[in-house]
Amino acid sequence: MSEGEEMLIVQKYGGTSVADLEKIRNVARRVARYRDEGHDLVVVVSAMAGETDRLLSLAHEITPEPSPRELDMLVSTGEQVTASLLAITLQTMGYPAEALLGYQIPILTNELFTRARIQDIKTERLKAILSQGKVAVVAGFQGVTENGDITTLGRGGSDTTAVALAAALKADLCEIFTDVEGVYTADPRIVAKARKIPKLSYEEMLELASAGAKVLEIRAVEFAMVYKVPIHVRSTFSEAPGTIITEEDEDMEKVLVSGVTYNRNEARISLYGVPDVPGVAAKIFSPIAERGILVDMIIQTARTDGKADLTFTVPRTNLREALKIIEEVAREIGAERVEGDENIAKVSIVGAGMRTHSGVASKMFETLAKHGVNIMMISTSEIKVSCVIEEKYTELAVRALHEAFGLDIPPEEEK
Amino acid sequence: MSEGEEMLIVQKYGGTSVADLEKIRNVARRVARYRDEGHDLVVVVSAMAGETDRLLSLAHEITPEPSPRELDMLVSTGEQVTASLLAITLQTMGYPAEALLGYQIPILTNELFTRARIQDIKTERLKAILSQGKVAVVAGFQGVTENGDITTLGRGGSDTTAVALAAALKADLCEIFTDVEGVYTADPRIVAKARKIPKLSYEEMLELASAGAKVLEIRAVEFAMVYKVPIHVRSTFSEAPGTIITEEDEDMEKVLVSGVTYNRNEARISLYGVPDVPGVAAKIFSPIAERGILVDMIIQTARTDGKADLTFTVPRTNLREALKIIEEVAREIGAERVEGDENIAKVSIVGAGMRTHSGVASKMFETLAKHGVNIMMISTSEIKVSCVIEEKYTELAVRALHEAFGLDIPPEEEK
Structure with missing residues (x-):
């Protein structure tokens, strides 16, 4: 935030930032400071920490599969409570504020309850509130269908609400306040020398998020990238600057590797001795896709006997189901073993x-080899290299890579 | 409910009836039974017992005077949660259901947040749901302004929601399910022989409610009276018939006294030696009214010295404030003592x-006198006599009157 400039800022405060009334008061104090500086503010809030889970478990005590429409009506109360309480707190401190629900703005979505997609956001009411000198406090995570039914945007949906509002309002900045100080070069619980990354491109953040970094929801980053909304991820509990996520610039290109991440939520399935004939891949992956199981990485190795070995990863929670399907397919196509x-x-x-820069991938492979970590699978994108390894080597590998790519050493330009 | 006849019924379940998931399941079982009998059902629910108070106390921890708009947004989540959970429970039991919020119907109110008045109810969506063979589960207590803001109808507002929906839908019956079996001839905690009253007129119920009976909200009864909605007040926890509240009929006129009630929430203020000149009453009561303090009974006694003594009652919670005002007025007008x-x-x-029937009031006075209870004030309406007495005689007076008017003895027509 540059000094003295009056901006339109969308802020989002996560569940731990609004976990109780004292924390809500802290958020209100921060919002008040921004108002004192002359900024217009739209504040998006999550449910108080634990509340969404409490509501979900009530529904799941009734049935493992509650109707999505009523489930959304239920869980959306969490954000409704926080928005009301924050608005009341701000008003009490002498800062006019108005709490708004998804249907009141409205944030229009499709009818995919529990994971709805935003289709349109009307900005008239928000703009009217801002022009009256009020803070608009918006319940995150929720939208409304054309029919007036409440929808939710899926886990982490409040990030998406904030970015989408920033895009719709053409805000100068979208600040995501959370319980960590920003995006780190690696998980600080594993790498003691992990450092906060001052600046990332949308693409890097997307890759980091999909590779396991949990700071920001992928959909929120995608939204920000499409609408070019600058995001500042920072801590509710400190004044330190966090991580700016924005369009790629020259500075970024100088950094070879921005961060190291890991993901332990996947499982591997290997299918040995697959007849190498056309159409066999479809036979294997179609029934998996039909069940909505997401396959991440796939490797096919041709053998000398005209057959092939196939290895792929699925979310760990889907392993059992996927194995059952694949064992049946294996029998059908005459594969050797699953x-x-x-x-x-x-x-x-x-x-x-x-x-x-070339040579990044090979440096990664060498580093892992040097530490005795066997690589099972590799996948790469333009700005990412991923290796599947044995789980027990996770910490070792993350630390080794963090050091090898010079992330342990603070760059000169940081004070 | 007559056997075999298919009706449109609006049911309302209070907070203790939906206090936890097991109780919600019980409600769902009852609703299911009505559906099996072929009735169309609109079910209005309150917040789970204690939830409204929990939410209110959150807001009041922030400030003694939270903004009414945000307060309504906050507390209305209580009913939203119950409506979702009941709909999910019904669906799980195989009974199609749809939960609806005030704004979705919509139940349009004025903008008097925390005590809004219903102005219009659209019935199209409700009728569509019923015609699809679904149960409409409605979050009670809440409405919406033209502007889309959530309002609440004041304490006990779910009763009003139910009666208003019954009126709008021209329902055959409005059943109020609560934690007591109906309206009693007296508070059973005080009078062991108190009996359930099988039938009451709207006027009687109104007088009972305003005289202290807490079973039904006054505004709900007023609504029912205007729109001639028959109400059945009964217990969620038993199958016993409760109290029917309907238009006065011949049977009712035979009953001299239907019930005895008491109210300990008032306080008395006496102003002695008031100069008996025109305009003095206005001088006394205008400043009280300006503060929104409701004066219930007023007695003025002329004295031989040309002055008068004035006694009136106010809600006990307003006594201190009212006394302060009156002491100032007393100085101003030259009254002797407050x-x-x-x-x-x-x-x-x-x-x-x-x-x-005449002689009812005098029988009341005689009965109280016989038991040594001094009467401080008297007020009467067409179908009610009220006496203000010393608080310590409350139980004695209620029991004595219950016996004197023959309420201890079950009438012959009851089985």
Whole structure:
């Protein structure tokens, strides 16, 4: 935030930032400071920490599969409560504020309850509130269908609400306040020397998020990228600047690797001795896709006997179901053997600099080899390299890569 | 409910009836039984017992005077949660259901947040749901302004929601399910021989409610009276018939006194030696009214010295404030002395039969005198007599009147 400039800012405060009335008061104090500086503010809030889970478990105590429409009506109360309480707190402090629900703005979505997509946001009411000098406090995570039914945007949906509002309002900045200080070069619980990354491109953040970094929801980043909304991820509990996520610039290209991430939520399925004939891949993956199971990485290895070995990863929670399907397919197509493995991890390095620098991937492989970590699978994108390894090596691999790519050492330009 | 006849019924379940998931399941079972009998059902629910108070206390922890608009947004989540959970429970039991909020119907109100008045109810969506063979589960207590803001109807507002929906839908019956079996001849905690009243007129119920009976909200009864909605007040926890509240009929006129009630929430203020000149009453009561303090009973006694003594009652919670005002007025008009008394109670007898029978009031006074209970103030309506007495005599007076008017003895027509 540049000094003295009056901006329109959308802020989002997560569940831990509004966990109780004292924390809500802290949020209100911060909002008040921004108002004192002359900024217009739209504040998006999550449910108080634990509340969404409490509501979900009430519904799931009734049935494992509650109707999505009523489930959304139920869980959306969490954000409704926080928005009301924050608005009341602001008013009490002498800062006019108005709480708004998804249907009141409205934030129009499709009818995919529990994971609705935003289709349109009307900005008239928000703009009217801002022009009256009020803070607009918006219940995150929720939208409304044309029919007036409440929808929710899926886990982490409040991030999406904030970014979407920032896009619709053409805000100068979208600040995501959370319980960590920003995006780190690696998980600080694993790498003691992990550092906060000052600046990332949307693409890097997308790759980091899909590779396991949990700071920001992928959909929110996608939205920000499409509408070019600058995001500032920072801590509710400190004044330190966090991580700015914005369009790629020259500075970024200088950084070879921005961060190292890991993901332990996947499992591996291997199918040995697959007849190497056309159409066999479809036979294997169609029934998996039909069940809505997301396949992440796929490797096919041709053998000398004209057959092939096929290995792929699925979310760990879907392993059992996927194995059942694959065992049936294996019998059908005459494959030799099926194997499932939960004890894997995916370690990734992400950096915009990879576009212009070669040798990053091979340096990753060498580093892992040097530490005795066997690589089972590899996948790459323009700005990311991921390796599937044995789960027990996760911490070792993350630390080794963090050091190897010079992330332990603070760059000179940081004070 | 007559056997075999298919009806449109609006049911309302109070907070204790939906206090937890097991109780919600019980409600769902009852609703299912009505559906099996072929009735169309609109079910209005309150917040789970304790939830409204929990939400209110959150807001009041922030400030003693939270903004009414945000307060309504906050507390309305209580009913939203119950409506969702009941709809999910019904669906799980195989009974199609749809939960609806005030704004979705919509139930249009004025903008008097926290005590809004219903102005219009659209019935198209409700009728569509019913015609699809679904149960409409409605969040009680809440409405919406033209502007789309959530309002609430004041304490006990779910009763009003139910009666108003019954009126709008021209329902055959409005059943109010609560934690007592109906309206009693007296508070069963005080009078062991108190009996359930099988039938009451709207007027009697109104007088009973305003005299202290807490079973039904006054506004709901007024609504029912205007739109001639028959109400059945009964217990969620039993199958016993409760109390039917309907238009006055011949049977009712035979009953001299239907019930005895008491109210310990008032306080008395006496102003002695008031100069008996025109305009003095206005000088006394205008500043009280300006503060929104409701004066219930007023007695003025002329003295031989040309002055007068004035006694009136106010809600006990307003006594201190009212005394302060009156002491100032007393100085101004030159009254002799002001006295406040919290230790009073109002005991009332109510009965449609009073219209055609004389001597009811004098029998009440005699009964109280016989038991040594001094009467401080008296007020009467067509079908009610109220006496203010010392609070310590409350139970004695209620029991004595219950016996004196023959309410201890079950009438012959009851089985």
